[in-house]
Amino acid sequence: MTASDPRLxxxxxxxxxxxxxxxxxxxxxxxxxxxxxxxxxxSHALRVNxxxxxDAEGAVLERWDESAPHDIAKNRVTWxxxxxxxxxxxxxxxxxxxxxxxxxxxxxxxRYDTTDGVFWFSLAHPGMPVRYEAGGVxxxxxxxxxx
Numbered sequence: 001m002t003a004s005d006p007r008l009x010x011x012x013x014x015x016x017x018x019x020x021x022x023x024x025x026x027x028x029x030x031x032x033x034x035x036x037x038x039x040x041x042x043s044h045a046l047r048v049n050x051x052x053x054x055d056a057e058g059a060v061l062e063r064w065d066e067s068a069p070h071d072i073a074k075n076r077v078t079w080x081x082x083x084x085x086x087x088x089x090x091x092x093x094x095x096x097x098x099x100x101x102x103x104x105x106x107x108x109x110x111r112y113d114t115t116d117g118v119f120w121f122s123l124a125h126p127g128m129p130v131r132y133e134a135g136g137v138x139x140x141x142x143x144x145x146x147x
Contacts (some may be wrong), residue, residue: 020079030147040136
């Protein structure tokens with residue numbers, strides 16, 4: 001990160017939509033995010049991400065599919081790593097603003113069109129994109145709850 005702009009993680013990268021500190025402040029202990037995954041064949045799955053054991057540096061991220069709630073993947077993540085997931089190449093990415101009507105409501109987003117897909121980050125929900133599309137698959141955040 002540069003001292004002048006904590007959203008700018010390196011040369012040749014666009015500023016991220018959120019800083020690591022903004023993601024930490026928004027996530028907190030026990031934040032649970034439900035995500036619908038729509039597949040090209042018309043089927044869908046429901047995934048869950050939950051943050052536990054949060055501290056100033058990061059959290060334990062638990063992830064599972066609602067059809068297999070006992071098969072939980074866990075790993076430690078840092079807020080800086082999560083911020084880094086939204087650091088896109090400035091030469092191959094186009095950024096625009098867009099309103100998006102999803103289950104969370106109508107949200108104002110920064111839209112990143114990249115070579116890997118399209119990401120929508122809700123300005124009101126620091127963290128993961130509220131929608132992502134690539135290869136005919138669409139993931140959409142449908143609910144965010146906090147313990």
